[in-house]
Amino acid sequence: MLLEILTSWRTDCPPPLARLGYRYAAVACAARARRCAAAWAPHQQRTRAAILQAAADxxxxxxxxxxxxxxxxxxxxxxxAARFRRVVLADAAQLPAARALAxxxxAVALATLDLTGMAAGLAQGGPPPPPGCTAFLGDAGIRxxxxxxxxxxLPLLPLAALARQLPDQELERMGRRIVEAHLAHLRGFAAPVLLVSDIERHCLAADGxxxxxxxxxFGAxxxxxxxWDWLLAPSGELPGGQQLRTRVRAVRLDRSRSAPA
Ligand SMILES: C[S@@+](CC[C@H](N)C(=O)[O-])C[C@H]1O[C@@H](n2cnc3c(N)ncnc32)[C@H](O)[C@@H]1O
Known part of the structure; x- marks a missing residue:
């Protein structure tokens, strides 16, 4: 608990994002990663390998x-950092680990920002702002x-903020819009794009x-x-011996790859 408090103090997160829960979520996720380090290691290794492959190209x-x-x-x-002239680490909250790397x-720079485009509007209250982000699209140096x-x-905290305002069906639709908006953002870059994401989560009983x-x-x-599979919550994380396993996909979204032959 003390470690989480210290981590929270040393995490950079702009006040509107912190109000929506981004600082708390980042610190909680870092704590979960420590607890589940062995179970998460194969997934982290696969993600790093996919990134290095994309970087080599x-x-x-x-x-x-x-x-x-x-x-x-x-x-x-x-x-x-050894390969590229510059590496930008972009996140809603910059944990001490990221700040230490910078x-x-x-060559490493930090960018602390909301990648849904909704947080500023949500933090002010009022009707749900439309999802959409154009950050970095104008940067011709991105490779x-x-x-x-x-x-x-991306949908988690915006949907939590809207949970009292929207019925379940609308929340589902908004979740999908947020996912689609990020895919549109990625497709806006001229540079090669690698997307790594979980796509389907299974809650497993103790017997598997x-x-x-x-x-x-959300249907996207x-x-x-x-x-590959990622054992997100190994035995001991959830009550009753339940586990959470999620399926992860690594996709190259490069414009050149999606162009018709
Ligand atoms: C599962 S973690 C990613 C783990 C990370 N790639 C690593 O190497 O440890 C998801 C990240 O998404 C960030 N995130 C969630 N919503 C965001 C948003 N709207 N804008 C920017 N970052 C966001 C969280 O702060 C968190 O760091």
């Missing part, structure tokens, strides 16, 4: 932009964009049978890509 004479960088457990920051590597286990997280299945993308679909 990209022009290093520019910027690698990492969206949803968080504590950078999935992101091979040192390797990216201090250690002169690689990575959305790093971010997509399914599926109790419930959740579409983490992704192009095919390499897939």
């Amino acid at each position: 990209a022009d290093p004479a520019g910027t690698a932009l990492i969206l949803g960088s968080g504590p950078c457990l999935d992101v091979p920051v040192a390797e990216l 201090r250690r590597h002169p 690689l964009v990575v959305s790093a286990n971010l997509l399914s997280q 049978t599926t109790l419930a299945r959740e579409d983490t993308l 679909t992704l192009p095919p890509g390499e897939e």
Whole structure:
């Protein structure tokens, strides 16, 4: 608990984002990552390998932009900093781990911002603002964009903020709009884009049978890509011996790859 309080003090998060819960969520996620380190390691390794593969195909004479960088457990920051002229770690909250990486590597810069485009409006109250983000689209120096286990997280806090205002069906629709808006954002970049996201979550009983299945993308679909399982909540995290397992997909969204042959 003391560690979480200290982490929270040392986490940069603009007040409107902190009011919506982004600082708290980032600190809680870092604590979960510590508790589940062994179970999460294979997923983090697969994500880092996918990022390094995409980086190897990209022009290093520019910027690698990492969206949803968080504590950078999935992101091979040192390797990216050695390869690219500049690495931008973009997240709603900058944890001490990310701030330490920026201090250690002169090529690494931090960008603290909301990638749904909704937070400023939500923090003011009033009707739900439309999702949509154009951050970094004007930066001609970007040579690689990575959305790093971010997509399914984007709807969570906006939907929590809107839960009293919108009926369930509207919340579902808004969740999908937020997901689609991030995909549109990614497709706006001229640089190669790698998206890594969980796509489907299973709640498992102690004997391994599926109790419930959740579409983490609210009905939005992704192009095919390499897939793996991530044991998000191993035994001991949830009551009754239940576990959470999520399916992750790594997709290259480069414009050149989606162009018709
Ligand atoms: C599962 S974590 C990603 C883990 C990270 N890639 C790593 O290497 O450890 C999801 C991240 O998305 C960020 N996030 C969620 N909503 C966001 C938003 N609207 N704008 C920017 N970042 C957001 C969270 O702060 C969190 O760091």
